[in-house]
Amino acid sequence: MTDQPPVTLLGPVEVRRLAEVLELTPTKSLGQNFVHDGNTVRRIVAAADLRSTDHVLEIGPGLGSLTLGLLDVAAALTVVEIDPRLAALLPTTVRAHAPGRYEALTVITADAMTITADRLALTDPDRVAPADPTALVANLPYNVAVPVILHLLAEVPTLRRILVMVQAEVADRLAAGPGSKTYGAPSAKLAWYGRARRAGSISRTVFWPVPGVDSALVAFDRGDRPPAGDRAAVFAVIDAAFAQRRKTLRAALADWAGSPAFAEQILTRAGIDPSARGEVLNVHEFARIAAAREVIDAAAHE
Numbered sequence: 001m002t003d004q005p006p007v008t009l010l011g012p013v014e015v016r017r018l019a020e021v022l023e024l025t026p027t028k029s030l031g032q033n034f035v036h037d038g039n040t041v042r043r044i045v046a047a048a049d050l051r052s053t054d055h056v057l058e059i060g061p062g063l064g065s066l067t068l069g070l071l072d073v074a075a076a077l078t079v080v081e082i083d084p085r086l087a088a089l090l091p092t093t094v095r096a097h098a099p100g101r102y103e104a105l106t107v108i109t110a111d112a113m114t115i116t117a118d119r120l121a122l123t124d125p126d127r128v129a130p131a132d133p134t135a136l137v138a139n140l141p142y143n144v145a146v147p148v149i150l151h152l153l154a155e156v157p158t159l160r161r162i163l164v165m166v167q168a169e170v171a172d173r174l175a176a177g178p179g180s181k182t183y184g185a186p187s188a189k190l191a192w193y194g195r196a197r198r199a200g201s202i203s204r205t206v207f208w209p210v211p212g213v214d215s216a217l218v219a220f221d222r223g224d225r226p227p228a229g230d231r232a233a234v235f236a237v238i239d240a241a242f243a244q245r246r247k248t249l250r251a252a253l254a255d256w257a258g259s260p261a262f263a264e265q266i267l268t269r270a271g272i273d274p275s276a277r278g279e280v281l282n283v284h285e286f287a288r289i290a291a292a293r294e295v296i297d298a299a300a301h302e
């Protein structure tokens with residue numbers, strides 16, 4: 001890519017100018033806080049540790065700040081933006097700031113929660129269809145960050161690596177391990193797919209408008225194999241355990257099992273102390289609980 005014109009990133013003046021072109025008043029409900037600092041974009045792209053063969057998926061490209069940084073290094077980039085005004089302006093911005101990389105971009109106007117691997121394969125017929133996305137890199141809309149990550153990991157099995165900017169508390173939760181105060185259902189569910197870690201903090205001043213919360217980066221690598229068992233069944237146990245996280249598992253899983261006594265029977269069969277709390281269990285132990293129930297249910301129907 002050395003003989004291509006250089007990619008130029010968006011600064012504060014350009015971000016405001018693009019917003020004016022659209023007469024855009026950023027909305028809180030869509031988490032519209034735009035990065036206007038090139039160094040932050042470069043930092044996110046570096047932390048994503050992309051290979052030149054990566055096909056990157058970006059959720060919420062907004063005015064294109066991170067999009068331009070990603071186009072500089074990725075083989076192909078597919079972006080999914082829910083706001084049709086932002087999605088429509090993006091190709092013009094990319095032509096102006098990354099003219100040599102325009103062909104690498106595919107824009108999908110949609111809610112990220114509706115994205116499937118099939119939808120991503122149905123790219124613009126004028127483009128060379130890239131292979132399925134291998135990495136997710138995004139400054140995620142904060143109110144839907146966790147469901148979007150979990151949805152895409154389930155729907156797009158080719159995604160191996162994730163680098164996302166999220167609210168700092170959410171970053172802590174996603175990267176937390178069993179026994180910590182911040183460990184919860186999102187931590188255990190993400191651990192089903194692989195390993196997450198915090199990858200640094202981001203200052204509020206790099207955004208326009210300045211958000212009311214702190215931000216942080218989370219890096220994630222998909223594991224080679226998820227724990228044994230049915231994902232939906234394991235996630236149901238996780239949800240039940242954390243819905244009442246201060247209770248013992250015997251009590252917290254009573255509704256899920258049908259009664260406290262049956263919850264105790266399942267836990268004992270799984271080799272888990274019924275008086276323990278869900279916050280000390282790792283994802284493999286949650287999987288053992290789901291499997292134990294399956295065995296007991298199957299025996300009862302024989």
Ligand code: SAM
Nearest residue numbers: 030033034035060061062065082111112139141
């Ligand atoms: N990536 C840009 C940046 O760093 O400057 C914008 C990030 S901004 C925090 C989040 C973006 O996600 C906005 O452009 C917003 O319109 C978009 N968005 C919000 N909810 C979405 C959803 N459910 N699916 C796709 N995009 C969404």
